[in-house]
Amino acid sequence: MKKIIVLMLIISVFMVGCSSSKDNSNQNANETEGSNVQSENNTPSVVFVVTGQLGDKSFNDSAANGIKMIEEKLGFETKIIEIGRDQTKWEPTFMDLSEEGKYDIIITNGSNAKEVVQSVATEFPDQKYILFDTEIEKGLNENVYSISYKQNEGSYLAGVLAALVTTSDMEYANEEKIIGFIGGSEHPIISDFLVGYIEGAQSVVPDIKVMVSYIGSWDDTAKGKETALAQFAQGVDITFPAAEQAGLGCVEAAVEMGKYIVGVDSDQAMLFKGVDEDKANVILTSVLKEVGNSLVRAMELDQKGELPWGEFESLGVAEGGAGIAINEYYEKNVPAEIATKVAEEKERVEAGGVDITSALGLPAEEVDVIVNAVKP
Template sequence: MKKVLSVFSVAALSLSLVLAGCGGKTEGQQGAADQGGTAAPNARIGMVTDVGGVNDNSFNQSAWEGLQKLQKDLNLPQENVSYLQSTSDADYIPNLTQFVKDQWNLTWGIGFLMGDHVKKVASENPDAKLAIIDAEVDAPNVESVLFKEHEGSFLVGVVAAKMSKTKKVGFVGGMEIPVIKRFEAGFEAGVKAVDPSIQVVKVYTAAFDKPDQGKSTASQMYDQGVDIIFHASGATGDGVFNEAKARKAKGQQVWVIGVDKDQSLTFGDDITLTSMVKRVDEAVYRVSKDVIDGNFKGGIVWLGLKENGVGLADTSSKNVPEDVLKEVEEYKQKIVNGEIKVPETPQQ
């Protein structure tokens, strides 16, 4: 039977973020955080990325930033926080197994696509501790952290509906998997809550690591009259931003809504309307620290608006008017209070 943990406290998920930038490491190469001071506990925390890579400007990068912050805060030795980068799904089990066989205290698998692989490694190594983002793994030695992406996406849907001039907005997804479907469902529900007449154009690229596909998809959408695109496609979304930047340079008024991280910090607030932030970094930090403190529990945790696990980027006020943000806050409170139940799957 699955053991379901109570959600994190808001305080645990409100750690201040003073995150170091990610170093450029070659694909498949083991990396380590910068030295953060004198050696502290001897715990070692390893992380395996999915195919998007550690510099995906999305959830892999956010997870790594969480470990970098942990290393600095706890003064862990440089080599005690590390990652292995996956270039295909064939790398998942070898990478996970490398950390486990070397007896690292915790091994992270980042992303839904790694669920079955984490399950296999965990079952074959019952004394090892593993954790995963965005997938449920029912094993006593695994802690699964999932997010209510649909709730946060509802809010950026409200922003898109209020800000669109053409009454046509777009959603670019990576692979059609449950976590991305939650993004799609919430976004469309938020748009339609504001104005049911607004058209939502939805395209899946079937990849999280193809910026060229993201760029061509965005180009087609903008050509169709879409003026705001929300992407949930990992590094593929870099191409969406690149296309928007090219069009903005020619005077076309188009926007992108970022995902997972505050992507205005990477791509600029001239093209990033807002971002739907998933606090992957804080979740990775908390679970990893639990292991170091001897408090690892295993089980499944869900984080939504109520738990401060998802939400709008703090920089949203740069481009989103105060009256729109006030309306977003009203919708947020209705979701938190249970007055609005955001769908997890797209409505037919």
């Protein structure tokens, strides 16, 4: 009987031990799983909400490339959502993302979204937002950081180049040289491009004329082509379309007519390299707004605790936020003496030695004075 009792006690202890071991094993497994989840949650994350479309080979694509660099270079979890230009969809999207709370930082583009984002940011003070290509009132939202770009500085250099390259007066026996500018629509940022472009051109050819046209769209490539063809037919041999995706139609027109284009936002010639060499060769340079690089810079500063939340920064040539593209097509198609002059002007701009008007905050009537002074 005693033997049976002892045996039962041994079996009982053994079973309890196994049960305890199994429980500990499960507990360790849960801890490991929880640790993995926590590790995933600790991975910084951003979502880029595109208030427009990708595929423009300029502004939005530059930003998307920056998001890709943030993932590859910095190890962030990233996502891109395209919500188009229908502004009725914007606020619900930002509200949903903010309520979800999945992403540390919500990034979006353009000044048109500023009021929506700042309103949502007020309701979700713990969510962080980055607006680029616009300025915010400092201190209004401590959870919002914005980046603006001195596109007038890059455009100034493009104007210098265009004025030196054009042969319009010789081709058409005009008394004055004429270059072109094509905007997607009238907008303060587009005016900033235009004013810088005009002043750069005037710095080397004081009596130059600038034909200004507006497509009335940011994505209608057919209308963009039609607008550029009209300028070329009137004597323009180089034009600068600041029109996002619609500007790609202007590139098509330049190929057909054997004229030149100044690209915008991204290094557009290099985007066509190996894909469509005819298009790459008509893009002498591009006015760069280094959107992608500025977003990477912002994430690096935030990781160091140095990003100035609640404020905005304006990045120009000196800060690496603006400039023009110097690539193999530029080196091949731009005469050396002109390239030298442009490089000298770039050094002056970088050093703060050139006073370039900004249209941002400038009354519309003052912008009109600048533009009307160079009308053909």
